[in-house]
Every structure is written in structure tokens, then in C-alpha cells.
Amino acid sequence: MTDARTEILARIRAALGGGDQRVIGSSSDDRQPGLPITPQPADHVREYRTAGEHAPGSAEVLELLVDRLVDYRAHVVQIPADGVAAAVAAALIPTATGTPETVPGAVNGAVEPPGDGLARAPRAVVVPPGLDPAWTAALADAGVEVRTDTREAPLSNAELDSAAAVVTAARVAIAETGTIVLDGAPDQGRRAISLVPDVHVCVVRADQVVQTVPEAVRLLAPEADRPQTWISGPSATSDIELDRVEGVHGPRTLHVVVVQGP
Amino acid sequence: MRIALAATCIADALFPQAPRATVTLLERLGHEVVFPAGQACCGQMHVNTGYVREAVPVIRNHVETFAPVLDGEWDVVVVPSGSCTGSIRHQQAMVLDRAGLGAQARTAAGVAARTYELSELLVDVLGVEDVGAWFPHRVTYHPTCHSLRMLRVGDRPLRLLLAVGGIDLVELGAAESCCGFGGTFALKNAPTSAAMLEDKVTNVRDTGAEVLVAGDYSCLMHIGGGLSRASTGVRTMHLAEILASTREEVR
Amino acid sequence: MSRTFLGIPVHRGPGSAVGRPDEPFGPVPHPVEPLRWGPSFPEAAREALKNTRLRGNLAHATSTIRAKRARVVDEVPDWEALRDAGSAVKTRVLAELPELLQELERNVTARGGVVHWARDGAEANRIVADIAKAKGADEVVKVKSMATQEIGLNEALAEEGIGAVETDLAELIVQLADDMPSHILVPAIHRNRSEIRDIFLARMGDAPPDLSDVPRELAMAARAHLRRKFLSAKVAVSGANFAVASTGTLAVVESEGNGRMCLTLPDTLVTVMGIEKLVPSFEDLEVFLQLLPRSSTGERMNPYTSLWTGVTPGDGPQEFHLILLDNGRTSVLADEVGRAALHCIRCSACLNVCPVYERVGGHAYGSVYPGPIGAILTPQLTASSGGVSGHGDPNASLPYASTLCGACYDVCPVKIDIPSILVDLRAREVDADRSHPTVWGAAMKSASWAMSDAGRFRLAGSSARAGRMLARDEVIHHLPFPGSLWTGSRDLPAPPKQTFHAWWDERERAAAHPEEDR
Structure with missing residues (x-):
């Protein structure tokens, strides 16, 4: 008996083998040579847009990205570079700069500030090892426990589950689809950290924002073997009567901090 | 020509x-x-x-x-x-x-x-849209599937109808949905065909039109059979019949 | 006629509803063969049409998704160019399948993955079960996957004492209800919110007793129910939307995050994919990641897409198995017309626009692949020999489950000409069945004789005018069988007093004669 691999490859070659063109409307005994039914199209047809009309990081693509993210019910702020640390802290700690808008009906939208009357200690915020230390420091200054997760010393699933939030950077963002891509670089971390905690704060630099999907794919291609997570809004389902509900297994709240300027 | x-x-x-x-x-x-x-x-x-x-x-x-x-x-x-x-x-x-x-x-x-x-x-x-027709009735148009998706006639029939004098053309709900004829489908899958027809008849009736027009008598035979069975009083006509009608001719 | 529908579940897992005297969510079919169950399509459709709640649920859901899709497709200026590219890439994949599969295998292996090949479902199921057992897992978590539905993986694992937990919300609903999926993307589309609440309350165990039927609350109940399983699972099983030959990268497209949970948290991941799911290069993803979400959920992009290549040390599963599944695909490939069915990316846009699917639902197709794509894929995957299902096979009725209205082709993101393939499959069935004389065959033969010659056609027309005798006020209300199939729900106009050609001949004569005396 041949092994499955050999047999399947042989079956495919036989199927593609040609010379066995079926003549429709004839029984097997009166086959006549027919003509190919579908002409084989030329190699890749690529007449679609491989780039948008707006440059990466332009005001137009940023506006488009924000529009799409808001449509997915993500929380978006646009701030200058020196405001990132404060914006990250503000996303996580409502009392720091007032109460951010919350997703209607969202549960546990943010870290409960200390002394909120609940018999629960403030929970930790997870960060990847390469996150900008200034952002982490701002959180620590606000009294939040910051836990660094690394490939070498990963937090357990239970630890991630008990954490309140995660803060990451991003690799690239796609304006037309409202998509942020993480590729596991040190400022983005392991895939699990942006998945298990219920709140994800993601910092995207303006120059990382492209207009179209092909622009992003071509940026990612040289390091295609990195684990990628494409994120378009908070987790969602439309499985019940096609009615979209934001927030299922992945983070139910997504904050995007878009950093303007060079 | x-x-x-x-x-x-x-x-x-x-x-x-x-x-x-x-x-x-x-x-x-x-x-x-x-x-x-x-x-x-x-x-x-x-x-x-x-x-x-x-x-x-x-x-x-x-x-x-x-x-x-x-x-x-x-x-x-x-x-x-x-x-x-x-x-x-x-x-x-x-x-x-x-x-x-x-x-x-x-x-x-x-x-x-x-x-x-x-x-x-x-x-x-022939490059003509106004064929000089006169048809003073309330009419709704069903774009048959093969006209729409095989031939891609688009809005040509509607442009011709809109140029007809006296016509009151009303939009058909879910117009592009198949009437359920499908040739022998109507016989081989008669109950499914009938369910589709029922929805088409309801949509036609809802327009309040006197006449359902289409460019294909096979579909008209099907929808017309349903309209007749449901005693809607809606007539079916081919596009050619409306375009052939004139002020002189009493239909 | 061979029937595989036995009315009782045959493969059922531990803790399932076998033998329960009351079947509150049924009756639902439980197939021995996930690609061939229930009676033939016309029979199953007739039963389904009696279920008015089903028709209501489907009409609501499909019209919602149709509108969403149309909106997001309309905003893409190069949609047709993307469809052309998608079609061309898939055509190339099939033409170069042996080379591309081996390239994928090399790249996955080089990155620490293990590649298996499975000729059929049983072989694939065996491989998954052996891996789970080797890891000491008595439960695996699953991402929604058509390939594993197709091979009945859950039932096979259950027989080995391994529980398979479906984690997609709709799949969970279907699994808890001991139901079968009725849609490729939204398997519980035939259930409305109050039915889902009832299923959760009866079967989920940890559902809050005051659960309402608000979709958000139902989703939260599922989140709580599955959370522990995700955090503790040792083995996950997934399908794949795409596999990139040139890099060994796998892609899973999803919404809820259950996919990320399965693909990321357990230490061992087993992915089962059909051999046709390949794309040649990473750049090809730029086409399909635009086509798929807009066509399937009607979103600009689905919430989560995971891409992974073999094993990444310290991140995600440290053991990765990829099972390349044939299970009939090579016999589909052998047909130069029908092979385009293998271009399918399982978006389900064709289901959502199909007027037949909208009326009868997915179960009537008797396969985990329902709707227009199912009508061309299922009979080809299960064809016994020579690409035909053969006399008496319920799947032989599937190519006729269409009016050929063409709506499916218009929305297909990879331009599968489903109507033409349906017609081609009908021809295959007819040709294969020529040794069994049928009423249809006889009628078609005599019609061919009458309609290939004007003289004979005119003769047949004049005898048909005898039908005027059956009419009342120019309308025929009742015909004997088989005409009763028509007059059961529609009238037929009486044949006219004068055919067109008779009118024309008369006019020609009238035009010719008055002139003769000049």
C-alpha cells in the first residue's frame, strides 16, 4: 500500500493529467475530442489597486482609519507624540482625566480605580517587554500594577485572565478597513497578551497607517513568518439573527491611541 | 433595417x-x-x-x-x-x-x-428609447433573471417604458428576486417554486399595478399563472406589447 | 433508493442527547455521512417549507446580510478586479497543486510543524485522535471549520472518548442542540434568539437562570461558558482559510476571538485543511483578505485574522500539526468544468442571495455544504465514479435545486460560474443515467424530435391547441399529472386560437394576394 502523500500527489497529477476531455452530451462509447471548456487565464491578474491615493500617515488616511474604528465601536483618540503616556493612562484609568466614553452595555470597560467601593483590588495591566518605558512609567505613577510578559518568562493563562488590560504598540494599520496588525515584535508581545485581558490599548503611530490592504500585506511580507494578528475593532459576533454584538471572547473593549506627527 | x-x-x-x-x-x-x-x-x-x-x-x-x-x-x-x-x-x-x-x-x-x-x-x-407608444395604465416591471444577469440589459427596458406616453410606472418590491420558474424547476421542485412565486405575487399585488410587464413570456407565464390563481386581477404583458400600443389603438 | 437518513443519531458523543425521550430542539438529522444525509432535495425541501418559523428566520437573516454585503462591496472601487485576481489565483493553484503542496510542506516542516496527508475523512480523523491521545487530552477545543464538519471529526473523536468543544457561538448553539449546521458562515441561522435562549437554558449547564433573549446576553453567556475551557485546553483543532505555499503561513479568519483562543493558548494545535486551500505567495493574501470578509459577514474586515508559520518559540502552540485532506477533492479536480468548485473560499455569499436557499434553508441540501456552492460541491465530492452520483443517490437531485437565476455567480468573490456548473452536472447525471429510461428522458427525446424541425414543431403546436378544451374562460386551472405539478399552484392560459406562425402565414398571404391582380 502506498502512503497517503504519494497517493494524493499521484491522484492530483492524474486529475490534471489532461487528455481526458469529457464530451458533454455523449456517452462514454462515443467520445469525441472536445475543445477546452474554460480557457486557462494568464498568470496572476493584478489590476486591482496596490496602493491608495493617499500617502501613509496623511491626514486623509488618519481620518479614514478613525472613521472605520469608530464604526467598529473602538475608542479612538488622536494625540501628539508627547501625549501618548497620558493618553494610555487615561484610557485605562477613568479618574485620571475624567471618564472616557464606554461601549453601551460593555462590562468591565476599564480598570476599576482604587477605592471605588468594590471589594476588589485594582488589577494588573500587562505590557510586552519592548513597550516604550515612558508609557509604562505613567501607568505605574497612577498606581497601576504593571506586569511585563516575555517569551522567556510568559505569564500563565490564569495570570493573563486576572489582568485588567494590556497595552501594546502595532506594526501597521489599514485605514480603509480599520485594521491594526500586530506581528509579535517586542513592543507588541506574545499573541496571548493582546487576547486574554478584557481591555486592549493599542498605540499606532501615524506613519504606520496605510490606506489599503495591499500596502499592509507588502509591508508584512518580508517577515511573513512572524505570528500576525489582524485586529479590526473589538471581538464581535453576528451569529444570532445576523445582529452584530461587540465583545465576545477577545477583548471587549479596544482603545486605539493614534499618535500624530512625525 | x-x-x-x-x-x-x-x-x-x-x-x-x-x-x-x-x-x-x-x-x-x-x-x-x-x-x-x-x-x-x-x-x-x-x-x-x-x-x-x-x-x-x-x-x-x-x-x-x-x-x-x-x-x-x-x-x-x-x-x-x-x-x-x-x-x-x-x-x-x-x-x-x-x-x-x-x-x-x-x-x-x-x-x-x-x-x-x-x-x-x-x-x-436602433438607438431609440421613445418608440412613440401610448399606454395609460399603472404598470410594474419585473426584470427577468436572464435579462438581468446573463444579458445585463440593465435599465434599457425601464428607459423604454419611461418614454411611453401616459404610463404610470411603479417600482416592484424585491424586483430582482427570481419568480421561481426556472424551466423544469417549476415541476421538479414544485413546492419551492410555488413558495418563490407566492412572494413575487405578493410584491406585484402590493404595487397596485394593473399590468405586470417583463421581457420574457416564460417568466410571465409563471407569474401570470400565480396572479390568476390568486385572483389578483393583474394582467401580464410583454414589453413589446406595451411598446406596440399607440394612442390610436384601444387596448 | 438508497437512504442514509436513519432518523436517529449514530455517532453521538458522551453526554449528548442520545436516547432522550424528549427532543426539544428537533427533530434534526444526524448523518452517518456529513455529505449525504436526509432524503433527496425536493422531498426535504417540501418538508422544510412547512416550517413557517424557519422561513421567517431565514428571510430576516438573509435579507440583513445581503444588504450589509451590498453596502461594503459597493464602496470598493476595484471589486471586479479583485474578483478577477481571486479567480486567476485559484485557477493557478489548481494547475500547480502538486508543486505548491510540496512547497507548503517544506516550509511548514522547516519552521517546526509536522505535515500529515489524509486520503479521506477516516484517515484524517485517525491522525487527530492519535495526536490528542498522545497529549493525554480527553477534550479538544475547536475553531469553526468546514473541513472537520465534512469528515465528521467530532463524532469520530467521541468514539475514542475525546470530547470536541465547538467554540464558535453558532457552532456551540448547533452542538448544544444536537442539531446540524444549516449555513456555512452562520450555522445556526435557522434559529432565532428565543430558540437560542431555550437551547442555552436547557443544555449549557452554567447558563444564568434569568438569561434573556437579547443577543448580547446570549453572547456573554457563551463567553463565560467557554472561558475555562480555553484557559485549560491542551489541544486545539482548527481549519484554515488559506495556506501560503511560499512561506508555510496558515490563516484563520474569524470574529469572536474563539479562533485566537484556540490558535494561541493550547500547547498543541492540529489544523485540518483541504488540499485546495492554498495560495502561492504571501502577497496573494492581499486579494483574499479583501474579498472574503466583505463577501461573507458584510464587514470591511472581520474582527480577527490570525496568521502563523510553523512554531514560534515562546509564543503560541509549541507543537503544530497540519493535515492535508483529499476526501474527494482530487476527483472533483479531474473534471475540467466542475473543478472550479474548488476555488470556493467558503464565504457563503451565494447562500445569502439564493432564492431557493432563502425558502428551504440549509438542511434540505443534506450536506454540511448547503446552498448553491453545496449543490455543485457536494455531488462532486461524493460522486461514486466518473464524476456522477448515479441513479438513486439523493445527491443526484442537488444540481436541480436551482432556478439558474444567476444571483450566486454575481456575488461569488472568486467568480465561480455556479449556474454553468449546475447545468454541466445535470448533463453528467443525465448521460450517466441513460440506461435507466425515465419519463423525463422520454419527454425530452420526443421534444427534441419535435423542436428540431419547423414542420414537426407546427404539428405539435396544433395538437397542443386541443388543450383549449381544458380551459374555462381562457384559463386552465387543473391538469392531470404531471401537468398537475404546475396547476397545483398556478393557472395556465389556454392555448391561443391562432399560433404566431399561423398569424404570420395568413398575413403574408393577405399581403401577397390583393397585389396579384395588378
Whole structure:
């Protein structure tokens, strides 16, 4: 008996083998040579847009990205570079700069500030090892426990589950689809950290924002073997009567901090 | 222009008013219409039901009957049916080809290239939208599936209808949804076909139209059968019949 | 006629509803063969049409998704170019399948993955079960996957004492109800919110007793129910939307995050994919990641897409198995017309626009692949020989489950000409069945004889006019069988007094004669 691999490859070659063109409307005994039914199209047809009309990081693509993210019910702020640390802290700690808008009906939208009357200690915020230390420091200054997760010393699933939030950077963002891509670089971390905690704060630099999907794919291609997570809004389902509900297994709240300027 | 008419088998036998109106309309527009006597059927029913071998002689008869258009006997062929035109254009040559009849397939492709559905002929070939018709009734239009998605006639029939004097054209809900005919589908899957028809009849009734118009009498036979069974009082008419109507003619 | 529908579940897992005297969510079919169950399509459709709640649920859901899709497709200026590219890439994949599969295998292996090949479902199921057992897992978590539905993986694992937990919300609903999926993308589309609440309350165990039927609350109940399983699972099983030959990268497209949970948290991941799911290069993803979400959920992009290549040390599963599944695909590939069915990216846009699917639902197709794509894929995957299902096979009725209205082709993101393939499959069935004379065959033969000659056609027309005798006020209300199939729900106009050609001949004579005396 041949092994499955050999047999399947042989079956495919036989199927593609040609010379066995079926003549429709004839029984097997009166086959006549027919003509190919579908002409084989030329190699890749690529007449679609491989780039948008707006440059990466332009005001137009940023506006488009924000529009799409808001449509997915993500929380978006646009701030200058020196405001990132404060914006990250503000996303996580409502009392720091007032109460951010919350997703209607969202549960546990943010870290409960200390002394909120609940018999629960403030929970930790997870960060990847390469996150900008200034952002982490701002959180620590606000009294939040910051836990660094690394490939070498990963937090357990239970630890991630008990954490309140995660803060990451991003690799690239796609304006037309409202998509942020993480590729596991040190400022983005392991895939699990942006998945298990219920709140994800993601910092995207303006120059990382492209207009179209092909622009992003071509940026990612040289390091295609990195684990990628494409994120378009908070987790969602439309499985019940096609009615979209934001927030299922992945983070139910997504904050995007878009950093303007060079 | 000298125009050969392919009446279609179903209209010839059951709905002669459609090809008659086509003749009246085209002659009124100053064209000469010829009815080649050898014609019978385009073969669509056989092909679509899987009886391709049986379709071959039917298609050969059609192609041979209309082949003189290639020699300039007529300028074009007109067919007052979207699905028959679709079959002529997209199936006939392929079926002959795959039956090993290469030469006949090439003739079929040539004939098909000179064959037009009525609204295509009027708008694209004859360049006319206002055909001088008068039809003072409330009308709704059903775009048949093959006109819409095989031929892509688009809004040509609507443009023709909008130019008709006195007409009150109202939009049909879920117009682009199939009526459930599908040739032998109506028999092989009769309950499903009936469920689709029921929705179409409801949508037609909701328009309050007196007349349902379409470019294909096979679909009209189906929807008309449903409208009649439901005692809606809505009549069915072919596009050609409305375009052939004039102020002088009391319909 | 061979029937595989036995009315009782045959493969059922531990803790399932076998033998329960009351079947509150049924009756639902439980197939021995996930690609061939239930009666033939016309029979199953007739039963389904009686279920008015089903028709209501489907009409609501499909019209919602149709509108969403149309909106997001309309805003893409190069949609047709993307469809052309998608079609061309898939055509190339099939043409170069042996080379591309081996390239994928090399790249996955080089990155620490293990590649298995499975000729059929049983072989694939065996491989998954052996891996789970080797890891000591008595439960695996699953991402929604059509390939594993197709091979009945859950039932096979259950027989080995391994529980398979479906984690997609709709799949969970279907699994808890001991139901079968009725849609490729939204398997519980036939259930409305109150039915889902009832299923959760009866079967989920940890559902809050005051659960309402608000979709958000139902989703939260599922989140709580599955959370522990995700955090503790040792083995996950997934399908794949795409596999990139040139890099060995796998892609799973999803919404809820259950996919990320399965693909990221357990230490061992087993992915089962059909051999046709390949794309040649990473750049090809730029086409499909635009086509798929807009066509399927009607979103600009689905919430989550995961891409992974073999094993990444310290991140995600440290053991990765890829099972390349044939299970009939090579016999589909052998047909030069039908093979385009293998271009399918399982978006389900064709289901959502199909007027037949909208009326009868997915179960009537008797396969985990319902709707227009199912009508061309299922009979080809299960064809016994020579690409035909053969006399008496319920799947032989599937190519006829369409009016050929063409709506499916218009929305297909990879331009599969489903109507033409349906017609081609009908021809295959007819040709294969020529040794069994049928009423249809006889009628078609005589019609061919009559319609291939004008003289015979005219003769047949004049005899048909005898039908006027059956009419009342120019309308025929009742015909004997088989005409009763028509007149059961529609009238037929009486044949006219004069055919068109008779009118024409008369007119020609009238035009000729008055002139003769000049």
C-alpha cells in the first residue's frame, strides 16, 4: 500500500493529467475530442489597486482609519507624540482625566480605580517587554500594577485572565478597513497578551497607517513568518439573527491611541 | 433595417401576442421584419435540464435557420425573450463545440453575435428609447433573471417604458428576486417554486399595478399563472406589447 | 433508493442527547455521512417549507446580510478586479497543486510543524485522535471549520472518548442542540434568539437562570461558558482559510476571538485543511483578505485574522500539526468544468442571495455544504465514479435545486460560474443515467424530435391547441399529472386560437394576394 502523500500527489497529477476531455452530451462509447471548456487565464491578474491615493500617515488616511474604528465601536483618540503616556493612562484609568466614553452595555470597560467601593483590588495591566518605558512609567505613577510578559518568562493563562488590560504598540494599520496588525515584535508581545485581558490599548503611530490592504500585506511580507494578528475593532459576533454584538471572547473593549506627527 | 424575428417556441405556440407586437413595433419604426420559416426552438430547455445530446439537433436547426444573417440576408436577429437570447449567446456554440461540431459552433457564434434581445435591439442597435407608444395604465416591471444577469440589459427596458406616453410606472418590491420558474424547476421542485412565486405575487399585488410587464413570456407565464390563481386581477404583458400600443389603438 | 437518513443519531458523543425521550430542539438529522444525509432535495425541501418559523428566520437573516454585503462591496472601487485576481489565483493553484503542496510542506516542516496527508475523512480523523491521545487530552477545543464538519471529526473523536468543544457561538448553539449546521458562515441561522435562549437554558449547564433573549446576553453567556475551557485546553483543532505555499503561513479568519483562543493558548494545535486551500505567495493574501470578509459577514474586515508559520518559540502552540485532506477533492479536480468548485473560499455569499436557499434553508441540501456552492460541491465530492452520483443517490437531485437565476455567480468573490456548473452536472447525471429510461428522458427525446424541425414543431403546436378544451374562460386551472405539478399552484392560459406562425402565414398571404391582380 502506498502512503497517503504519494497517493494524493499521484491522484492530483492524474486529475490534471489532461487528455481526458469529457464530451458533454455523449456517452462514454462515443467520445469525441472536445475543445477546452474554460480557457486557462494568464498568470496572476493584478489590476486591482496596490496602493491608495493617499500617502501613509496623511491626514486623509488618519481620518479614514478613525472613521472605520469608530464604526467598529473602538475608542479612538488622536494625540501628539508627547501625549501618548497620558493618553494610555487615561484610557485605562477613568479618574485620571475624567471618564472616557464606554461601549453601551460593555462590562468591565476599564480598570476599576482604587477605592471605588468594590471589594476588589485594582488589577494588573500587562505590557510586552519592548513597550516604550515612558508609557509604562505613567501607568505605574497612577498606581497601576504593571506586569511585563516575555517569551522567556510568559505569564500563565490564569495570570493573563486576572489582568485588567494590556497595552501594546502595532506594526501597521489599514485605514480603509480599520485594521491594526500586530506581528509579535517586542513592543507588541506574545499573541496571548493582546487576547486574554478584557481591555486592549493599542498605540499606532501615524506613519504606520496605510490606506489599503495591499500596502499592509507588502509591508508584512518580508517577515511573513512572524505570528500576525489582524485586529479590526473589538471581538464581535453576528451569529444570532445576523445582529452584530461587540465583545465576545477577545477583548471587549479596544482603545486605539493614534499618535500624530512625525 | 431588415430584421429576422426568432419568435421563440413558447411564444409562437402559447403567447403569439409578443412576437406579433414585436412585428408591429418594428414596422412602425420603419424596419422590415422577416419570420424565417424553418425556426422552432433555441434548445434552452434541453440544455438546462441536462439533455444536452437532445439539444444538439434543436440548436442545429436554429443555427441553420438563422445562418443567412451571416451572408447579409438580414441585418440582425431579434428575440423577444431574455432567456432565449441568453441561451443563443452563451450556450449554443459551446454545446455544438463540445459535441464535436466545430464548424457549426463557429456559425452559431456568428449568429449569436448578430442576435439581440428586444430592448437591446431598440436601445443599442436602433438607438431609440421613445418608440412613440401610448399606454395609460399603472404598470410594474419585473426584470427577468436572464435579462438581468446573463444579458445585463440593465435599465434599457425601464428607459423604454419611461418614454411611453401616459404610463404610470411603479417600482416592484424585491424586483430582482427570481419568480421561481426556472424551466423544469417549476415541476421538479414544485413546492419551492410555488413558495418563490407566492412572494413575487405578493410584491406585484402590493404595487397596485394593473399590468405586470417583463421581457420574457416564460417568466410571465409563471407569474401570470400565480396572479390568476390568486385572483389578483393583474394582467401580464410583454414589453413589446406595451411598446406596440399607440394612442390610436384601444387596448 | 438508497437512504442514509436513519432518523436517529449514530455517532453521538458522551453526554449528548442520545436516547432522550424528549427532543426539544428537533427533530434534526444526524448523518452517518456529513455529505449525504436526509432524503433527496425536493422531498426535504417540501418538508422544510412547512416550517413557517424557519422561513421567517431565514428571510430576516438573509435579507440583513445581503444588504450589509451590498453596502461594503459597493464602496470598493476595484471589486471586479479583485474578483478577477481571486479567480486567476485559484485557477493557478489548481494547475500547480502538486508543486505548491510540496512547497507548503517544506516550509511548514522547516519552521517546526509536522505535515500529515489524509486520503479521506477516516484517515484524517485517525491522525487527530492519535495526536490528542498522545497529549493525554480527553477534550479538544475547536475553531469553526468546514473541513472537520465534512469528515465528521467530532463524532469520530467521541468514539475514542475525546470530547470536541465547538467554540464558535453558532457552532456551540448547533452542538448544544444536537442539531446540524444549516449555513456555512452562520450555522445556526435557522434559529432565532428565543430558540437560542431555550437551547442555552436547557443544555449549557452554567447558563444564568434569568438569561434573556437579547443577543448580547446570549453572547456573554457563551463567553463565560467557554472561558475555562480555553484557559485549560491542551489541544486545539482548527481549519484554515488559506495556506501560503511560499512561506508555510496558515490563516484563520474569524470574529469572536474563539479562533485566537484556540490558535494561541493550547500547547498543541492540529489544523485540518483541504488540499485546495492554498495560495502561492504571501502577497496573494492581499486579494483574499479583501474579498472574503466583505463577501461573507458584510464587514470591511472581520474582527480577527490570525496568521502563523510553523512554531514560534515562546509564543503560541509549541507543537503544530497540519493535515492535508483529499476526501474527494482530487476527483472533483479531474473534471475540467466542475473543478472550479474548488476555488470556493467558503464565504457563503451565494447562500445569502439564493432564492431557493432563502425558502428551504440549509438542511434540505443534506450536506454540511448547503446552498448553491453545496449543490455543485457536494455531488462532486461524493460522486461514486466518473464524476456522477448515479441513479438513486439523493445527491443526484442537488444540481436541480436551482432556478439558474444567476444571483450566486454575481456575488461569488472568486467568480465561480455556479449556474454553468449546475447545468454541466445535470448533463453528467443525465448521460450517466441513460440506461435507466425515465419519463423525463422520454419527454425530452420526443421534444427534441419535435423542436428540431419547423414542420414537426407546427404539428405539435396544433395538437397542443386541443388543450383549449381544458380551459374555462381562457384559463386552465387543473391538469392531470404531471401537468398537475404546475396547476397545483398556478393557472395556465389556454392555448391561443391562432399560433404566431399561423398569424404570420395568413398575413403574408393577405399581403401577397390583393397585389396579384395588378
